[in-house]
Amino acid sequence: MKPYCFANNQINSSEKAVIHPMDISLIRGYGIFDFFRTSNYTPLFLIDYLDRFIRSAEKTRLLLKPSKDELASIIFELIQKNDLESGGIRMLLTGGVSENHFSPVEGSLFIFCEDLDFPPxxxxxxxxxxxxxxxxxxxxxxxxxxxxxxxxxxxxxxxxxxxxxxxxxxxxxxxxxxxxxxxxxxxxxxxxxxxxxxxxxxxxxxxxxxxxxxxxxxxxxxxxxxxxxxxxxxxxxxxxxxxxxxxxxxxxxxxxxxxxxxxxxxxxxxxxx
CATH class of the missing domain: 3.20.10.10 (D-amino Acid Aminotransferase, subunit A, domain 2)
Structure with a gap:
């Protein structure tokens, strides 16, 4: 994982990215993610991935606050801060910490930059x-x-x-x-x-x-x-x-x-x- 990520509604050190242990993404396996690649500092087919991530949030009834344009802006800033010429970007939206430990509530959005290896x-x-x-x-x-x-x-x-x-x-x-x-x-x-x-x-x-x-x-x-x-x-x-x-x-x-x-x-x- 690269040094900088998006967590707690801002770009942070990746070491500061934390999730509550009672988040239903952990105790129920309820959350969504998406993953795409960068090449020459360009996120490949970015709009397609963002559209799918937004659709996934809507279908699973998870609250995704940033707009598509705001997500894209965060991603481009992370690419530059992490000098991610070629690698992977993972977006994760959790189900949140609910009173009944079952129903989705407002969760946490994380965006991480990673190294990426293809099959040999x-x-x-x-x-x-x-x-x-x-x-x-x-x-x-x-x-x-x-x-x-x-x-x-x-x-x-x-x-x-x-x-x-x-x-x-x-x-x-x-x-x-x-x-x-x-x-x-x-x-x-x-x-x-x-x-x-x-x-x-x-x-x-x-x-x-x-x-x-x-x-x-x-x-x-x-x-x-x-x-x-x-x-x-x-x-x-x-x-x-x-x-x-x-x-x-x-x-x-x-x-x-x-x-x-x-x-x-x-x-x-x-x-x-």
């Missing part, structure tokens, strides 16, 4: 393995702080050589624990339509891909895909070459995925210029 280069070259899990994330279209299930489940990932999980329920795929999912089959690019977070990287991929079918996708379709990849702020576009013990396609990142990776790289370069 070989994972983009060789692809990654995911484990399947029968699960639907609660309030899936909101980036809540409740990650109890994947944090608990992650204890199995490393021992099985997996990067993450892929969620499915009643035969339909939704998302990974921290990423959206795309598949390519016979030239068609498709991505799930429900029980998902509407990722900002997902949105960018929809733009650069041309026609993408947003529809229900069966788990069996995923296993039979020619190519598969995941998208997120911290992974960009990361090829998936194995689900459980099932090889995807020929077990290597496909040409369409590689092309999208290059297009996304070009889009980011223009955004940070």
């Amino acid at each position: 280069k070989e994972k983009y070259i060789n692809g990654v393995k995911l484990l399947s899990a029968e699960h639907v994330r609660a309030i899936a279209d909101v980036k809540t702080t409740n990650y109890a299930y994947p944090v608990w489940h992650s204890g199995d990932w490393k021992s099985q050589g997996a990067e993450d999980v892929i969620y499915h329920h009643k035969g339909l795929v939704s998302e990974s624990s921290r990423s959206n999912i795309f598949m390519i089959k016979d030239g068609e690019i498709a991505t799930p339509d429900s029980h998902i977070l509407h990722g900002i990287t997902r949105k960018r991929v929809l733009e650069i891909s041309g026609k993408v079918n947003i529809r229900p996708i069966k788990f069996e379709e995923i296993l039979a895909a020619d190519e598969l990849f995941m998208t997120s702020t911290t992974k960009k576009i990361l090829p998936i070459t194995q689900i459980d013990n099932n090889k995807i396609g020929d077990g290597k990142p496909g040409n369409e995925t590689k092309l999208l990776m290059e297009k996304f790289k070009g889009m980011e370069s223009k955004s940070s210029a």
Whole structure:
């Protein structure tokens, strides 16, 4: 974490950022966050992330006092004070300390600047393995702080050589624990339509891909895909070459995925210029 953050309604030393232990974001797991990157001192796709954060606050009935313009101003000041040429910015809004220890009240807003590491280069070259899990994330279209299930489940990932999980329920795929999912089959690019977070990287991929079918996708379709990849702020576009013990396609990142990776790289370069 970088030296300066936004806490207690002002820019402060990060060491002074504190939260009450009875805040329902701690005792009930009720809060929201968002995370985005900077490149060349520019917050990438900032308006999209701020819009989603504001929507999340509204949907979860959490009071977010600063306006979008005020949030942007705070973020640009933090980037300069922390000399954050390239890194991550995390916004967090808590549920507050309520009398019944359950209902949301006025909470605390924090904005932190962080170092950021991407997956190693070989994972983009060789692809990654995911484990399947029968699960639907609660309030899936909101980036809540409740990650109890994947944090608990992650204890199995490393021992099985997996990067993450892929969620499915009643035969339909939704998302990974921290990423959206795309598949390519016979030239068609498709991505799930429900029980998902509407990722900002997902949105960018929809733009650069041309026609993408947003529809229900069966788990069996995923296993039979020619190519598969995941998208997120911290992974960009990361090829998936194995689900459980099932090889995807020929077990290597496909040409369409590689092309999208290059297009996304070009889009980011223009955004940070």
